[in-house]
Amino acid sequence: MNENFTNTELLIQYLDGELDNLQVDMLKKSMQDDPTLAEEMESLRRTKDAVKSYGLRHRVSTIHAEMMQERKGKAAKSPGILAKMIPYSMRIAASVIFLVGLSILYQYYSATPEKLFDENFQAFNVHQTRGNATTALQEKYTSGDMANTIKQYESQLDNTPEDNFLAGNAYLGAHQPSKAIDAFLRIQQQNKTGNTHYFEEDTEYYLALSYLLNHQPGRALPIFEKINADKNHAYYKKISNWFLKRAERFK
């Protein structure tokens, strides 16, 4: 596979129709002279097709849900009911504000690593469509069988980054944070060695949660702070200032 950044970028720009005629001619000539480059172009083109195909599947699934809802005849809430609720909402507003204030204070002072973890941990969701699991481990994971996911993982000699990632989640789900940490660190090592980016941001988030559950706030907090400071991070929305404030109590 061609790892040259500039060439790959050019190929993607070509696929996206962003090159001018001169650049297109030059690139076509380069591809004639370099079969590896032509191969990479094909590979990228098919990757793009895979994205489009996934998009269509996603769209059909969305419309399917809409159509099933329509069939069930679940109409939107009637305006009459809404209108009746307005005076009630005015009446209870003050009570709600008071209760929310109490709840915030309680959440701050009663926070423990386990509690914070439980509030935030949701095992990585692998989309479930009948018959689409790709490996034995993934099949077990998608069926929610965490105990056998772990068994499968521990019986395998070579684990891919995906195996490590799913196993890390299974360990977390089973409240075995030290093993989860090992699995997530393995992905980071694999990415570092192979110069790849598998589950990069997902791994950061789940690794930090593992440290939190393992009572290692000194290791968890820098990762949470990094995610909180990076608006572009996939888990940015999960690590709020409020979450950080509560996590800092464990230092």
Add this chain to the structure above:
Amino acid sequence: MEIRRTFTDAALLQILRSDASPDDAIRFLYHTQFNITVAYIKQNNGNDEDAQDIFQELILVFIELVKKNKFRGESSVSTFLYALTRNIWLNELKKRGRSKLRDEKFDRQQSDTDVDVSQYIMHREMKNALMQLVHNLGETCKKILLAFYFDELPMKEILVATAYENEQVVRNKKYKCLKQLEQIIAARPELAKNLKSVLSYE
């Protein structure tokens, strides 16, 4: 009042072949074909849930076959979809080990329309595996790649939807995400080798 868009066969095929949004066409297919599929699946040892799964698959395969010019209107859309449903459901029954039962039923119900979806059936599992890899890519990457390559949104709109600093940052992220996905697929040699067939039904 709800206004439903209707399509002639020709108009339906035209919109599915184009880059225009297929949403109305898909809704139209639900309104006109879903009950037929439900009735068929239920008559042949399936239930409501099976019918819903099969119908989603039917729509996907139909649209992709139309886009690849593998169906050009040789029969009516409805007849073609019915035959396609039979093929997909037959395959599903085979998978479930009910082939004997299926043979008895299907022998009595042969239609004149021969739909060759053998390539699709052959690569069905691989296609599912491929879709799973895209699904596992991570929310941000999926959002950007889908917005750009499926919804074909301009960078300006993707920038607003993703809250990145500027278009160049989004462009760089898109590049990294596509490359990342390519590498993930390449790490599955069997899938990478058959990618063309899996995506083009050839």
